[in-house]
Amino acid sequence: MAYADTSEARGNMMHTVKPPKPSRLAAAIRSGSWLSLLSIALYFAIWFAITRDGLALVRPIKFPSPAMVVDAAFRTADLIPGDILATLLRVAIGFFSGLVLGLGLGLAMSYNRKIHYFFDPLVESIRPVPVVAMIPFFLMWFGIGEIGKLVLITLGVFAIVVVSTVEAVRNVPKIYGLAAQTLGATKFQLFRTIIVPAIVPGLVGPLRVAAALSFTLVVAAEFMGANAGLGFRILEARRLFNTDVIMLGVVLIGILAAVVDMLIRRAAAYLTRWSDRAT
Amino acid sequence: MTSTASPQHRQPIIEVVDLTVTFPTPEGEVTALDRVGLDIEENEFVCIMGPSGCGKTTLLNLIAGILKPSRGHIGHKGSPITGPGPDRAVVFQADAVFPWMSVEDNIGYSLKVRGRPRQETEAAVDRYVSLVGLSDFRKAWPRQLSGGMKKRVDIARAYAADPDVLLMDEPFGALDIMTKERLQEELVKLWQLSPRTVVFITHDLEEALFLGDRVILMSPRPGRIAAEYRPNLPADRDMSVKTSPEFVALAKTLRDALKTFH
Structure with missing residues (x-):
């Protein structure tokens, strides 16, 4: 009876004795994480197999082979860093603006009923409209400069984040708010110390979706016209039927999106280290 | 009687x-x-x-x-x-220990939100964390504790608020x-x-x-x-x-x- 309580908890403590750490390779084999590498290898194998490098089942102009893409990368090597930088900057600025605005308005709407009643119709009318449908207006309003591109991404991210924030606040168990109030927290302190940390796990999914959307929108934005960026490069290559460069652009965007997603997951894992979310 | x-x-x-x-x-x-x-x-x-x-x-x-x-x-x-x-x-029946705060941050919560000096908060945390027998678990997350230990954190947190009445x-x-x-x-x-x-x-x-x-x-x-x-x-x-x-x-x-x- 005396030890049942604590021994169980000690077993859960992170700094208790652990079995010797197995090598990364052994761990990867045991956990099955090597299957991710296998699936990537399979994609490449199939790509090889059906294109010119392998069985040549499709015409190179319609579907360039891996070798052609590598060749395109060497041919356009001097342009790639600038394109990556231009695209990443637009994504970063648009994503963070949308995140800050969405979080801010979502929290404000949850904090005050009147703010909620005022902004809810606006948010609900913007949300179901695909922002890409607004591109013609964006061109008229902002021209083909940076502002229009950033507003497009910001708006897309904002629509996801604001709704997710309001819903995440609703999902915070009432008991935490009650406990904080009976311990003397003001409403503002309640938001800062209870609501904000409690909604983080619920926002991880929406933020990953919003980041992926940012890449879709940045390409759409660069299609409207630009002088650098991966989307712009794809559009340029299309004019000249350089499908190998198009495919290169697609691969690079995919890699960037995957890296950004991984960074978000890393940050989320740190911010939610207190929760028993599955890792 | x-x-x-x-x-x-x-x-x-x-x-x-x-x-x-x-x-x-x-x-x-x-x-x-x-x-x-x-x-x-x-x-x-x-x-x-x-x-x-x-x-x-x-x-x-x-x-x-x-x-x-x-x-x-x-x-x-x-x-x-x-x-x-x-x-x-109040100590509620349901688990109301804040899972995103360590044991000591939970216990000191009431003093912190009421802007008490740091030494006072730390002294109260020291006192009640040891009174409920959780000194070894000050830095632990609540998820690492058993149900009984979480209840102790909850009681210590309410006590540390120094209430007139403990409900x-x-x-x-x-x-x-x-x-x-x-x-x-x-x-x-x-x-x-x-x-x-x-x-x-x-x-x-x-x-x-x-x-x-x-x-x-x-x-x-x-x-x-x-x-x-x-x-x-x-x-x-x-x-x-x-x-x-x-x-x-x-x-x-x-x-x-x-x-x-x-």
Whole structure:
């Protein structure tokens, strides 16, 4: 009876004795994480197999082979860093603006009923409209400069984040708010110390979706016209039927999106280290 | 053993006068509490027990200021209760330990939000983390603790708020019997070391008799005060007292009183 309580908890403590750490390779084999590498290898194998490098089942102009893409990368090597930088900057600025605005308005709407009643119709009318449908207006309003591109991404991210924030606040168990109030927290302190940390796990999914959307929108934005960026490069290559460069652009965007997603997951894992979310 | 409160000369810390609470429901108005009157003295450990649905949690929520009475008066140190506050900290039945804060941040929470100096907060955390036996777990996340340990954090957090009245709503209701009885013993010890006015809600009659200076029995809906008991157990009691003839006899009296409700 005396030890049942604590021994169980000690077993859960992170700094208790652990079995010797197995090598990364052994761990990867045991956990099955090597299957991710296998699936990537399979994609490449199939790509090889059906294109010119392998069985040549499709015409190179319609579907360039891996070798052609590598060749395109060497041919356009001097342009790639600038394109990556231009695209990443637009994504970063648009994503963070949308995140800050969405979080801010979502929290404000949850904090005050009147703010909620005022902004809810606006948010609900913007949300179901695909922002890409607004591109013609964006061109008229902002021209083909940076502002229009950033507003497009910001708006897309904002629509996801604001709704997710309001819903995440609703999902915070009432008991935490009650406990904080009976311990003397003001409403503002309640938001800062209870609501904000409690909604983080619920926002991880929406933020990953919003980041992926940012890449879709940045390409759409660069299609409207630009002088650098991966989307712009794809559009340029299309004019000249350089499908190998198009495919290169697609691969690079995919890699960037995957890296950004991984960074978000890393940050989320740190911010939610207190929760028993599955890792 | 049944007795009414002896005449008191001091002002009660909590004063409940002719309190009635009704709730609207689809089937019409339900009376949860019906003209309840109760005085709670300073540093008294009062257990309120009764069958489920008797309104005991409603009574606690009224003292906490989470609910408002339909009729009657409820006062704290002579002034009416208008809302929740740290002078009446609550330990809920459900786990209310903040999972995103370490054990020590949970315990120091009330002092921190009220802007107390850091040394004072740290001193209170030191004191209560050791009083509930969690000194080795100060930096732990709540998810790393067992149910019983989380309850200790919750109690320490409420204690550290330094409330006039500590309100406990079936805090041990969800625990296994071993953990529950150990926490009962620990709570008695804690209360001896750090005397406090406690209002403790329970439906477990042995728990009520073991913990309380005074046990108030409530009748089923509409909730009224049916009887009062004063167990008079030794201050340094442990679980063995539950098998003493006096305890057994009192438990039987209480059980018989409960039976008359059915």
